Amino acid sequence: MAFSTTVSQRKHIKRKAPRGFLKHVFKRQKPHLRLETSGDLLVHLNCLLFVRRLAEESRMNAFESKCGVIKKEHVQAAAKVILKKSRG
């Protein structure tokens, strides 16, 4: 007996992935390409990890500048580093 591909209505998934959003974005960027069903979940995973890394990096930047608040500059510097890392 295999699981159904759809989640029953009663099930409440925490931290849902915005699958529609991701598909939409991908379609807009690359209309000639198709994205598989499970593919967008992995894209969501990738986004989660990216955002996590970004947050940690900007948090470190804020610590280094002895700030209690994350500021724009911290995020900017962090974004540079992490985007470079995630270039692949």
Place this chain on the structure above:
Amino acid sequence: MAEAMAESYNRDSEPTTRTLLRRVLDTADTRTPRRRRSARVRRLSSPTKMNVRRRSHRARSIGRLAHVHTSGNLEEQTPRTLLKNILLTAPESSVMMPESVVKPVPTPQVVQSSRRESSRGSLELQLPELEPPTTLALGLLAPGRRKQRQRLSVFQQGMDQGLPLSQEPRGNGSASSLTSSLNLTFATPLQPQSVQRPGLARRPPTRRAVDVGAFLQDLRDTSLALASPGDSLRTPVATLPTDTVLEDTQPFSQPLIGRSPSVYHSLPCLSHTEAEDAERAVSHRIQSSGPRLQNHNPGKPTQLLAGKAKKVDALAVSFPNNSSAVSGEDGVEPLQDGVGEEAEERMEESLSVSKVMATTGTQGSVRMEKSKGHREMTEAAEAKEPEGSSGASPELASSTTEFLQARQPQFLEPAPPPSTAVLSSEPLEPLSTRLPPRARTPGPRARTPGPRPRQDPHKTGLSHYVKLFSFYAKMPMEKAALEMVEKCLFYPNPFGSLDKYFQHLCDDLEVFAAHAGRKTVRPEDLELLMRRQGLVNDQVSLHVLVERHLPLEYRQLLIPCAFSGNSVFPAQ
């Protein structure tokens, strides 16, 4: 025997733990007369002889066998070590407590009372009663970790024996019952402690020096409270698994009315103090009116809302009815007057509806205030999505029901601020982290209804990740910082060819798919991408990442798993 009694009476004047212990040892072993100072030498020789003889008598008192081990350096050893030895060596002694802290008082108590009754006889009388627990204690000689679990079963059995006994007051001549009950009672307080604090369950409790007076006090307290720990043991254990699951932060929750039951359910999952506070607060405040509610927690919401005064006015216009109703009822005083006026105006519009929302809101708000740290993202998510849906209708006075449904999850969140419904979820966040996205949603809404369908789901999707960012950061953030995050996620950098994350992603996926001669991007391409990014390596596989970061439902879709009937899902 008379000598021993004399000796013990001598020591009555010095009620230190050490002396109490000595009393135990002395009264148990009546053959060797002991002087406190000369005890050292004689104990070395005498206990060994006596030990052999005494081992044959199981009915001997507890401390006797301890002589073998404790005799050596009684002066140097602490009462704790003495008792530990006693516990470890004596097979018939109840080894329920790893801490010898427990022991000094009950045994001296036993000893004292027994002495009054003519010690030998009473001790021997006590011993048969002690035997049942000691037989149980035999199994407790296992290492410390198992002791905690076994102690429960032993406690239960001991409860049956100890309960009828423990009711009798001390010094009633039922020293034996006291001992057994005491032995068992002392088992219990530690158990609930460790169970109530699951994170410390495995850690041996920290040991302090014994303060006899305080210990006696605790002794009395715990002996009286025998019944309650048995029940409370259950509930902490029950909430343990839920704690870990539901305390887990939920950045994205369904913006449905059905959310409210989950909010109710999440109450027990809060930490004990939080849950108790929240429940108490809820029970109190459900009856209390809104203003009182607000006055109870003026600090937090006022602080949080103080910085959002400007935004409040701008946003207040867009949110009628419910926000105003709740806000109007709640303490308008803590907030600014301008906001309060607007709220009052709106309050007049739909008072009845707002009352419904107010009650739910107050309930939810009280609860959420307590669980602030956990709820941050949830409220953010909930407030976001209803805002997105409500933003769809450009008119402010659109159907009340729609707004009701949209607002209800919001009102489940903490302290509905007086001014706006939006701020009902805002107080939870340390800063107005969600204001920038929210500020943007009224913007396009106000401009044209045309791009609305395109932008709003887009915005909510993006804000999803922005909220995640503020959650992962664990620190307060500026609005500008959040805007920055959004920019770096999606919008192309106007200053250079530096494309942003999503565009990078799509480009890479296209390249990989083309490399494989496909026009469809498949999970293998995603894995390759993550490998190139360094997220997946030989140590960490993709499945590990899926397990860690994705919810179970997605994991089931992604990771193939074998099922009965020789089937694998998802099919490969």
